[in-house]
Amino acid sequence: MSLRVQLLLIIAGKDFYELHSSRVKTRNTHGTGCSLASCIAAELAKGSPMLSAVKVAKRFIETALDYSKDLVIGNGPQGPFDHLLRLKNTSCRQEAFNPSDLFLYAVTDSGMNKKWGRSITDAVKSAIEGGATIIQLREKDADTGEFLEAARACLKICRPHGVPLLVNDRIDIALACDADGVHVGQSDMPARVARTLLGPEKIIGVSCKTPQHAQQAWIDGADYIGCGGVYPTNTKANNLTVGLDGLKTVCLSSKLPVVAIGGIGISNASDVMRLGVPNLKGVAVVSALFDRECVTTEDQEVTCCAKGDAMNSKMENEELQVRVFLIVTRI
Ligand SMILES: Cc1ncc(COP(=O)(O)OP(=O)(O)O)c(N)n1
Numbered sequence: 001m002s003l004r005v006q007l008l009l010i011i012a013g014k015d016f017y018e019l020h021s022s023r024v025k026t027r028n029t030h031g032t033g034c035s036l037a038s039c040i041a042a043e044l045a046k047g048s049p050m051l052s053a054v055k056v057a058k059r060f061i062e063t064a065l066d067y068s069k070d071l072v073i074g075n076g077p078q079g080p081f082d083h084l085l086r087l088k089n090t091s092c093r094q095e096a097f098n099p100s101d102l103f104l105y106a107v108t109d110s111g112m113n114k115k116w117g118r119s120i121t122d123a124v125k126s127a128i129e130g131g132a133t134i135i136q137l138r139e140k141d142a143d144t145g146e147f148l149e150a151a152r153a154c155l156k157i158c159r160p161h162g163v164p165l166l167v168n169d170r171i172d173i174a175l176a177c178d179a180d181g182v183h184v185g186q187s188d189m190p191a192r193v194a195r196t197l198l199g200p201e202k203i204i205g206v207s208c209k210t211p212q213h214a215q216q217a218w219i220d221g222a223d224y225i226g227c228g229g230v231y232p233t234n235t236k237a238n239n240l241t242v243g244l245d246g247l248k249t250v251c252l253s254s255k256l257p258v259v260a261i262g263g264i265g266i267s268n269a270s271d272v273m274r275l276g277v278p279n280l281k282g283v284a285v286v287s288a289l290f291d292r293e294c295v296t297t298e299d300q301e302v303t304c305c306a307k308g309d310a311m312n313s314k315m316e317n318e319e320l321q322v323r324v325f326l327i328v329t330r331i
């Protein structure tokens, strides 16, 4: 029987979250309570909202408990756990959401897949093979049943690769298939409500065009924001273009990691990433990936020089490979 540990979190007397995990079987639990409290306090001091702070602290304690479960220190019924594990062990468990996953964000489009005769699963498979680091299913024309079936099939592709799968707008679909999270816009289900419905661990992204939107997304418990349109796009009708300046303003005001979207492709992805703002973590693309004919050849090597101050560890390579643009066109 696996024992569950439950942590109840009530924020400001109204938001209620249950955070679960499996019990770590160990006698080495001395120090967990004060370490949990200290870690929450440290995260709050760094500017995290309460839910994020508790999630980080909880994961830290769990990881430390697991790391030190077999230590033999002292003779009493209870031993100390090792809260310095991060200094000793670099292979600590990752957070559920890793901002570097935003690096190459593929957003599907049912119309484009239909136009080019691709199934959504083939499109997702190829995007991942090509290097997409996160996938969003944005199926505006799909029926609910069809969408759910597609989401389940895509999850089976994404999970073995460790690529998170998010659902655009449809919290119900995300819940039904246990997707990794959702992306919501300003006129969709508010992120705060989405967080309540999805629980503390799922990934929530919010579309933001202004610093006010970004501030609200942070308050509401989002994990990242999508900011655009950076450039004009034909993919989304009547979309307001914020430009590189607008993107930079939103990034600078955002406490959350940002992915840029709108009119981004091989010719301008590097301009976007060269903005040099540390929390700009990647580019989200629709048509550059999915609205293309099968025209590329094996010997075409497309790379996008995206080295700059904003690069995260994945982007510290000499060049950011956007092979994904090619591979998808080869389906
Ligand atoms: C990563 C990312 N950023 C922004 C959007 C736009 O979402 P939304 O405002 O909900 O508009 P629609 O996608 O519903 O047209 C996005 N989907 N992804």
Ligand SMILES: Cc1nc(C(=O)O)sc1CCOP(=O)(O)O
Residues within 6 Å of the ligand: 107, 207, 226, 227, 228, 229, 230, 232, 233, 234, 235, 236, 239, 240, 261, 262, 263, 264, 284, 285, 286, 287, 288
């Ligand atoms: C879905 C979406 N949201 C946007 C925003 O500005 O919030 S722009 C956009 C479409 C992006 O498509 P493409 O990569 O083909 O330009």
